[in-house]
Amino acid sequence: MALLARPLAPRPSATPSSTTRSTPVNARGRTREARGGILARRLGSGATRDGERMPPLVGARGRVRARLGVNETFVDLGVVADGVEEEREANVRATAGEGEMLSFVVFGASGDLAKKKIYPALFALYYEGRLPKNFMIYGYARSKMTTEAFKDKIAESLTCRLDWSKQGGSDCAQKSEEFFDRCVYVAGQYDVAADFKALDAQMCEDEKHVSAVKRVFYLSIPPSIFVPVAQNAARECQCKKGDTRVIVEKPFGRDLTSSRELTAALASELSEEQTYRIDHYLGKELIENLTVMRFSNIMFQPLWNRNYIRNVQINFSEDFGTEGRGGYFDHYGIIRDIMQNHLLQILALFAMEEPASLNAEDIRDEKVKVIRCMRPIEMDNVALGQYKGRLTDGRKYPAYLDDETVPKGSLCPTFAAMALFIDNARWDGVPFLLKAGKALHKRQAEIRVQFRHAPGNLYGERQGRVEHVTNELVIRIQPDEAIYLRINNKVPGLGQRLDQTVLDLQYKSAYGQVQLPDAYERLILDVINGDKRLFIRNDELEAAWKLFTPLLDKIEQQKIAPELYPYGSRGPIGAHYLASRFNVRWGDTD
Numbered sequence: 001m002a003l004l005a006r007p008l009a010p011r012p013s014a015t016p017s018s019t020t021r022s023t024p025v026n027a028r029g030r031t032r033e034a035r036g037g038i039l040a041r042r043l044g045s046g047a048t049r050d051g052e053r054m055p056p057l058v059g060a061r062g063r064v065r066a067r068l069g070v071n072e073t074f075v076d077l078g079v080v081a082d083g084v085e086e087e088r089e090a091n092v093r094a095t096a097g098e099g100e101m102l103s104f105v106v107f108g109a110s111g112d113l114a115k116k117k118i119y120p121a122l123f124a125l126y127y128e129g130r131l132p133k134n135f136m137i138y139g140y141a142r143s144k145m146t147t148e149a150f151k152d153k154i155a156e157s158l159t160c161r162l163d164w165s166k167q168g169g170s171d172c173a174q175k176s177e178e179f180f181d182r183c184v185y186v187a188g189q190y191d192v193a194a195d196f197k198a199l200d201a202q203m204c205e206d207e208k209h210v211s212a213v214k215r216v217f218y219l220s221i222p223p224s225i226f227v228p229v230a231q232n233a234a235r236e237c238q239c240k241k242g243d244t245r246v247i248v249e250k251p252f253g254r255d256l257t258s259s260r261e262l263t264a265a266l267a268s269e270l271s272e273e274q275t276y277r278i279d280h281y282l283g284k285e286l287i288e289n290l291t292v293m294r295f296s297n298i299m300f301q302p303l304w305n306r307n308y309i310r311n312v313q314i315n316f317s318e319d320f321g322t323e324g325r326g327g328y329f330d331h332y333g334i335i336r337d338i339m340q341n342h343l344l345q346i347l348a349l350f351a352m353e354e355p356a357s358l359n360a361e362d363i364r365d366e367k368v369k370v371i372r373c374m375r376p377i378e379m380d381n382v383a384l385g386q387y388k389g390r391l392t393d394g395r396k397y398p399a400y401l402d403d404e405t406v407p408k409g410s411l412c413p414t415f416a417a418m419a420l421f422i423d424n425a426r427w428d429g430v431p432f433l434l435k436a437g438k439a440l441h442k443r444q445a446e447i448r449v450q451f452r453h454a455p456g457n458l459y460g461e462r463q464g465r466v467e468h469v470t471n472e473l474v475i476r477i478q479p480d481e482a483i484y485l486r487i488n489n490k491v492p493g494l495g496q497r498l499d500q501t502v503l504d505l506q507y508k509s510a511y512g513q514v515q516l517p518d519a520y521e522r523l524i525l526d527v528i529n530g531d532k533r534l535f536i537r538n539d540e541l542e543a544a545w546k547l548f549t550p551l552l553d554k555i556e557q558q559k560i561a562p563e564l565y566p567y568g569s570r571g572p573i574g575a576h577y578l579a580s581r582f583n584v585r586w587g588d589t590d
């Protein structure tokens with residue numbers, strides 16, 4: 001299967017009435033004229049050119065155009081003409097018997113996350129046949145936008161990952177047009193109940209021919225408006241024909257108190273069952289694989305404890321700063337942005353006991369248990385940093401404080417390293433070293449497990465420096481997903497010299513033909529399927545904030561100044577001193 005990651009051809013702009021255009025060629029080389037013919041035929045017959053019965057498409061509200069496929073001519077059908085409305089109803093009726101309908105609403109539809117992650121994920125799910133046959137996507141935000149402009153916005157970020165045409169399947173451009181036909185934009189305020197009622201009316205209209213509906217609301221909005229939006233959605237837009245589920249984005253508060261307030265406010269409108277707190281790191285392929293690796297391979301089971309593991313490192317680095325998000329970031333800092341959620345979740349999955357089953361509650365029971373066993377974090381076990389500007393080869397890399405949205409003199413850390421301990425029988429005394437930073441020398445996320453030395457000194461003289469001879473298991477989460485194990489090996493030949501080599505599972509070579517899904521694809525699909533394994537339960541959240549809040553309070557109250565490190569460097573020296581206090585070397589500094 002060919003792997004393609006290419007942007008879609010731009011959509012034609014939404015200008016009305018018999019407009020003649022040039023003839024752009026789509027990613028597959030077919031002109032829009034030809035595609036128009038296919039689309040026109042499909043609209044007429046309900047069948048694809050492969051003869052497969054397709055779910056009929058529900059036309060978008062607002063101005064509707066039909067492509068006739070002749071000289072790129074578009075005929076303006078006016079604002080939801082009667083015929084189109086009938087066709088729309090007929091489409092919904094035709095899929096009415098085909099299982100449950102999905103109505104997916106993106107609140108904050110004009111925003112960054114929606115464009116970067118949510119629409120591409122929804123499209124990929126549709127493309128791969130993972131969405132229910134009958135679905136609609138509603139974008140909701142305050143911005144004034146037509147449905148056509150909304151579709152154009154979505155088109156900017158869609159890519160065709162798999163070229164089905166080479167497999168005899170549907171091609172990307174056709175799929176995307178089908179997808180766009182399911183997208184509708186509704187403008188509204190976040191605190192006006194009447195606007196939510198209007199959204200509900202629109203959905204009810206589209207759902208009227210189906211008996212079972214699932215509504216999913218994605219709160220892709222700033223945390224300051226989580227509560228009013230959840231309230232209005234819950235009060236005005238609850239599904240009357242099935243379940244309503246709400247996806248809440250991080251940050252879930254900024255400390256224990258605000259998190260509790262948020263939880264209570266959401267809980268007064270939505271049950272815990274309906275609430276999906278997303279942490280997209282849990283949707284990453286190698287994080288999903290952690291439990292598989294641990295619990296399905298007997299060779300790891302006896303080693304996974306304090307007797308064999310010397311330390312565990314969980315590292316996150318980005319090679320760019322807070323560009324454009326400084327205002328948000330300064331309110332949170334790197335500990336809240338990355339460590340309290342993404343890295344702690346990884347740690348919990350790494351260190352938890354084997355769950356009774358793969359059931360969501362069993363897994364989350366084990367995660368929360370291990371977080372509750374963690375020792376309070378000592379300030380002495382923490383190193384903080386903030387990036388400063390750098391001029392290299394005539395290019396200027398900005399300091400964090402150069403961002404105009406960041407308050408002058410801010411002490412907000414853009415880097416943190418810390419040693420955590422789990423006071424239970426399995427992990428007693430093993431340092432878990434967490435490190436996260438922005439504007440470092442590379443973008444990478446990984447787990448490193450450094451094992452103890454083999455006892456005895458049989459090969460001592462031939463092994464070189466001590467820290468080079470322990471086994472190290474590396475799980476590289478991104479980029480270039482991989483699992484590799486450093487082992488000692490005899491250098492081939494007549495001598496007796498040892499060196500380190502790797503047993504190497506590179507996903508690209510082992511699973512080259514498989515395109516890894518984006519984390520958001522997996523997580524959105526899980527919400528649709530009602531699988532909560534990869535979502536944060538309220539008691540997990542509470543335990544995570546209990547662990548980090550005292551440290552965050554201290555950092556803020558004592559106004560602890562972060563150590564400056566140059567943009568694009570490996571971070572502050574303090575992180576190395578911290579590791580050396582535990583007789584550890586960061587594994588990612590090679």
Ligand SMILES: NC(=O)C1=CN([C@@H]2O[C@H](COP(=O)(O)OP(=O)(O)OC[C@H]3O[C@@H](n4cnc5c(N)ncnc54)[C@H](OP(=O)(O)O)[C@@H]3O)[C@@H](O)[C@H]2O)C=CC1
Pocket residue numbers: 108109110111112113114116141142143190219220221222223224225249250251
């Ligand atoms: N962007 C990212 O990479 C990530 C984002 N997140 C989280 O996802 C959520 C959405 O993020 P993102 O898309 O970046 O957010 P944006 O800042 O882009 O906001 C989304 C939309 O919300 C509306 N909005 C913005 N500010 C306000 C405000 N003060 N009052 C009312 N409405 C406002 C705007 O729409 P309009 O004005 O049209 O209503 C905007 O398009 C946030 O909770 C964020 O923390 C989490 C991980 C990564």
Ligand SMILES: O=C1O[C@H](COP(=O)(O)O)[C@@H](O)[C@H](O)[C@H]1O
Pocket residue numbers: 280318337338445
């Ligand atoms: O949640 C967040 O994650 C991104 C990093 O996500 P990734 O999947 O690209 O590794 C980070 O840039 C952002 O600051 C943070 O809010």
